[in-house]
Amino acid sequence: xxxxxxxxxxxxxxxxxxxxxxxxxxxxxxxxxxxxxxxxxxxxxxxxxxxxxxxxxxxxxxxxxxxxxxxxxxxxxxxxxxxxxxxxxxxxxxxxxxxxxxxxxxxxxxxxxxxxxxxxxxxxxxxxxxxxxxxxxxxxxxxxxxxxxxxxxxxxxxxxxxxxxxxxxxxxxxxxxxxxxxxxxxxxxxxxxxxxxxxxxxxxxxxxx
Amino acid sequence: xxxxxxxxxxxxxxxxxxxxxxxxxxxxxxxxxxxxxxxxxxxxxxxxxxxxxxxxxxxxxxxxxxxxxxxxxxxxxxxxxxxxxxxxxxxxxxxxxxxxxxxxxxxxxxxxxxxxxxxxxxxxxx
Numbered sequence: 001x002x003x004x005x006x007x008x009x010x011x012x013x014x015x016x017x018x019x020x021x022x023x024x025x026x027x028x029x030x031x032x033x034x035x036x037x038x039x040x041x042x043x044x045x046x047x048x049x050x051x052x053x054x055x056x057x058x059x060x061x062x063x064x065x066x067x068x069x070x071x072x073x074x075x076x077x078x079x080x081x082x083x084x085x086x087x088x089x090x091x092x093x094x095x096x097x098x099x100x101x102x103x104x105x106x107x108x109x110x111x112x113x114x115x116x117x118x119x120x121x122x123x124x125x126x127x128x129x130x131x132x133x134x135x136x137x138x139x140x141x142x143x144x145x146x147x148x149x150x151x152x153x154x155x156x157x158x159x160x161x162x163x164x165x166x167x168x169x170x171x172x173x174x175x176x177x178x179x180x181x182x183x184x185x186x187x188x189x190x191x192x193x194x195x196x197x198x199x200x201x202x203x204x205x206x207x208x209x
Numbered sequence: 210x211x212x213x214x215x216x217x218x219x220x221x222x223x224x225x226x227x228x229x230x231x232x233x234x235x236x237x238x239x240x241x242x243x244x245x246x247x248x249x250x251x252x253x254x255x256x257x258x259x260x261x262x263x264x265x266x267x268x269x270x271x272x273x274x275x276x277x278x279x280x281x282x283x284x285x286x287x288x289x290x291x292x293x294x295x296x297x298x299x300x301x302x303x304x305x306x307x308x309x310x311x312x313x314x315x316x317x318x319x320x321x322x323x324x325x326x327x328x329x330x331x332x333x334x335x
Contacts, residue, residue: 039251071285072255074251074278075249075251075252076251076277076278077281079252079281079282080278080281081281083285119281176277
């Protein structure tokens with residue numbers, strides 16, 4: 001995976017989030033403050049506008065740039081959370097112009113740990129971590145078991161989708177949805193859903209090769 | 210005097226809290242960082258950063274905020290600023306702001322006000 005591919009993935013994520021803006025916002029209307037889709041789409045639109053200035057940068061700098069842009073433009077909790085995630089992933093890829101599967105895993109792991117740190121959250125609290133943590137584990141297991149990167153990432157996307165389903169069965173204890181207590185049951189978490197979209201989009205771009 | 214920054218998702222709420230606190234301590238350096246640039250609900254990294262700069266002095270700054278992204282975005286501003294005399298305080302926004310303003314105007318240090326804020330956190334209204 002080279003710099004060009006990373007830029008393609010980021011651009012595709014921006015398109016996906018824009019396309020799913022209303023869906024994410026509807027999900028957030030159910031259990032949150034109804035701004036997840038709008039906020040994230042605003043953030044990724046500004047990322048998209050910045051992309052040409054990232055063209056000659058290394059992967060670390062691109063991801064860090066994406067994170068910084070999200071922090072300054074999103075406005076909701078997904079700003080500092082995804083912002084930290086991309087910045088930490090960027091740190092893990094400092095100076096690199098291509099990533100091996102293992103380096104991609106290290107970047108994703110840094111991103112997930114960044115979200116845990118920023119949100120003071122763990123799995124099982126009805127957050128983006130419920131999609132991302134199982135995905136990271138499936139990716140590691142797949143690669144460890146000898147699968148190629150696309151197959152392992154396919155497992156990761158499936159695990160993230162299962163994680164999104166799982167968020168319907170649990171009560172939120174973090175974020176705005178935690179005010180609703182058991183009324184958050186039955187609804188899928190918007191953050192877990194947007195995380196799934198990002199992983200799905202990454203896979204789709206890599207499958208095009 | 211210690212500077213005080215009020216961070217909220219709502220511009221009106223942040224400005225309202227500053228207004229209330231000023232009523233008790235007109236000379237205290239207070240700044241509101243509420244809402245996004247276009248006035249929409251949300252927290253803005255740039256607004257928080259600018260508000261801290263506005264009330265910053267060697268006496269330091271304390272930041273009070275509402276919830277969620279207000280807390281996380283403030284954390285990121287503090288990490289980037291990297292100044293030990295700029296602190297975020299976990300306290301009720303309105304009562305905390307009024308107390309902080311009064312104490313700041315009274316010439317108390319950042320440390321002293323921080324301790325007083327710990328006390329106010331458990332204060333009952335009735």
